[in-house]
Amino acid sequence: MKGAPVFFIASRLIAGRNDASGGRDQARRALRGAVLAIGLSLVPLLTVMQVADGMVQGISARYVELGTYHAQAHAYSDTEPLADARDRLAATPGVTGAWIESQSVGVAFTSGAREGAAIRAVEQGFLDDPGTTAYFELEDGDLALERANDALVGSALAAKLGIKSGDSFNLITVRRSASGEPLPKVSILRVRGVVSAGYRELDSQWLFIRQADTARVLPRESTRSFVGIKSADPFGEPEQARLLAESALQQGYTVYSWKRLERNLFESLASTRTMLLLIMAVTVAVAAVNVSSALSTLVMERRQEIAVLKSLGARPSDLARTFSLGGAFLGAAGAVLGSAFGLLAATRINEILRVLEWLSNAARRLVALLTGSPAPAYAPLLDPEYYLQAIPITLRFADVAGVVILTVGLSFAASFLPARKAARLDPMDALRRR
Numbered sequence: 001m002k003g004a005p006v007f008f009i010a011s012r013l014i015a016g017r018n019d020a021s022g023g024r025d026q027a028r029r030a031l032r033g034a035v036l037a038i039g040l041s042l043v044p045l046l047t048v049m050q051v052a053d054g055m056v057q058g059i060s061a062r063y064v065e066l067g068t069y070h071a072q073a074h075a076y077s078d079t080e081p082l083a084d085a086r087d088r089l090a091a092t093p094g095v096t097g098a099w100i101e102s103q104s105v106g107v108a109f110t111s112g113a114r115e116g117a118a119i120r121a122v123e124q125g126f127l128d129d130p131g132t133t134a135y136f137e138l139e140d141g142d143l144a145l146e147r148a149n150d151a152l153v154g155s156a157l158a159a160k161l162g163i164k165s166g167d168s169f170n171l172i173t174v175r176r177s178a179s180g181e182p183l184p185k186v187s188i189l190r191v192r193g194v195v196s197a198g199y200r201e202l203d204s205q206w207l208f209i210r211q212a213d214t215a216r217v218l219p220r221e222s223t224r225s226f227v228g229i230k231s232a233d234p235f236g237e238p239e240q241a242r243l244l245a246e247s248a249l250q251q252g253y254t255v256y257s258w259k260r261l262e263r264n265l266f267e268s269l270a271s272t273r274t275m276l277l278l279i280m281a282v283t284v285a286v287a288a289v290n291v292s293s294a295l296s297t298l299v300m301e302r303r304q305e306i307a308v309l310k311s312l313g314a315r316p317s318d319l320a321r322t323f324s325l326g327g328a329f330l331g332a333a334g335a336v337l338g339s340a341f342g343l344l345a346a347t348r349i350n351e352i353l354r355v356l357e358w359l360s361n362a363a364r365r366l367v368a369l370l371t372g373s374p375a376p377a378y379a380p381l382l383d384p385e386y387y388l389q390a391i392p393i394t395l396r397f398a399d400v401a402g403v404v405i406l407t408v409g410l411s412f413a414a415s416f417l418p419a420r421k422a423a424r425l426d427p428m429d430a431l432r433r434r
Contacts, residue, residue, distance in 0.1 A: 034287075034294035035334045038407060041287035042338025043345060045280035049399060050346035051391055052273040058392040060266060061235075062197050065131040068261045069228035071241035079252035086227050092248040094231055094240065096131075099123040100211055102225040104218040108153075108161060108207060110169035115160050117171070117207040121214040127152075131230055141165030141193030145210045151189040155196040156204035167191045171207070175219040187217045234258060284403075287334070288410035291327050295418035299323070306422055316423035323419035324412060331411025335404040343400065349391055357381035 064070065073085060080088075082100050089098035102121040107114055126132060127143045136143070139155050141164075151171075153163065163169050168190050175183045189209065196203050209217060214225070231241035242257040249255070259266065299306070306319060345352065357380060364376045 030294040030297040031330060034290040034330050035337065037287040037290045038284070038331060038334025038411065039337035039341065041280075041283040042335060042403065042407065043342045045277070045284055046339060046342025046400060046403060047345045047349065048276050048280050049403070050343070050393060050395055051349050052276055053396060053399075054392040054394040056269045056273055057235075057394055059199060059269060060262070062135050062199050062202065063262055063265060064234055064258045065135050065230075066197050066202070068258045069241075070231050070234040070238075071229040071245055071255055071257050072261060073227040073229060073245050073249060073253045073255045074224075075226075075253055077252035080250050082225060082227055085249055085253060088248055089227060089229055089245055092244055094244045095229060095248075096232055097125060097129050097230040099126040099228050100225060101126070101228050102211065102214040102218060102223050104173065104223040106171050106173040106207075106218075108157065108169055108171050110161050110163060110167070113161050115157055116205075117157060118205040119171070119173075119207050119209065119218060121209050121211045121218060123211045126228065127208070129230065135197055137196045137198060139194045139196055141191065143193055143195070145192055145208070147190075148210070148213060148216075149187070149189050150192040150210060152193045152195050152206075152208035153191055154203035154206040155194050156200050157207065158191070158194045160204070163191050165191050165193055171217065173217065173219050174222070176221050185217075185219070189217075229255075284407060285410060288331065288407070288414045291330050291411045292414040292417055294330070295323055295327055295415050296421065298326070299418050299422045320419040320423040323422050324415045327415025327419070328408050328412040331408040332404075334411070335407040338407075339400055339404060343395065346395070347393055349393065353381055353391070 073089070075082060075085070086098045086100050089095055100123055104119045104121075106117055106119050108117045109115075122145075124145060127136075127145070133143075140158075141152075143152065144150075145152065153161075158164065161169060168188055171187045171189050173185050173187070175185055177183050195206075195208075197206070214223065227245075229241045229245050231237070231244060233240065238259045239257050242255045245253075245255045360381060361376075361378055364379070367373075368375055
């Protein structure tokens, strides 16, 4: 048989028939269950895929744009000052920005509260860069570090210290004397603004000061300085900034790309994503087995039709193609259904999480009320200490298309056994059992 008759017969066999009482047969219910199982298995897979991609990109982008830059140039000799290297890099075609940064650690304290801080002495150009402002949310004050002792404080750090824009606080750093004795130095800083990177782990650490205040505030022996470099497409071409910097700088500098600087973070996030997708993929494979079971039921219910087709000249290969095509059709129907609801869940994941969070806390309060226990404190579903405050959504339709194709392929493969059973059916035996 040609393709069109095979497709027509496959659709008729799957469509089902009415029994003597007017109801649909068992095979149709089994096929409908197989489609539903595939669709339901794809909803969590696609949701996890899109949400995981968004979280990986959201966290990575924040670290890259706000923390590590696209590349860093570190001097290992005094052949060229950092300021000259910065100017040379800023004038290099393809480089969108280059700034000097110095980093150290200290303890911020005020009114009896104290917290460790990762101190970053930056240039104003870095704070004004579009890549920085895209991920920096200004919660209070402004981003302009104009005067000596101005500082930007991460929102979580500011909350722990109980400070806001316009307040002053103390910063302790430790220097070493000529004899090696630690000498604490206290600097009084003024909060110019409170900022958030949208990731509490960063907001609880970062304290920004002016690059011009580096020598006065930070201890030289425990401070590292480098030139941070940004280029046009850090994710599409992660090595571009490094290659541009290496071609522009003189001897005496080592340049690291962001993928090397954040390798552990990026690999950890990627490994977690892969593990989640593998677990979800197993559910899709199990759901595809339902296609085989449903088609086996279909073969048993349609054995008389199969016998008639064989009697009219249908070859075993034609029947095998018919049922294999039916399996692929079931997989495609389930994939379309699952993709629609999976993408809908992915695009509304933040709203879904808020509803689940509300229901979870409502259930806890109800249990406490029934048991006479004290009312529990409100518990977030995703602890902002470790997760993004809002999950960014990244829809990659190429990945969705890949999942759909894989699902159809698995369903097609699962139909081989019932298709072979239909092809080997004895028409005389089937007609005798009528």
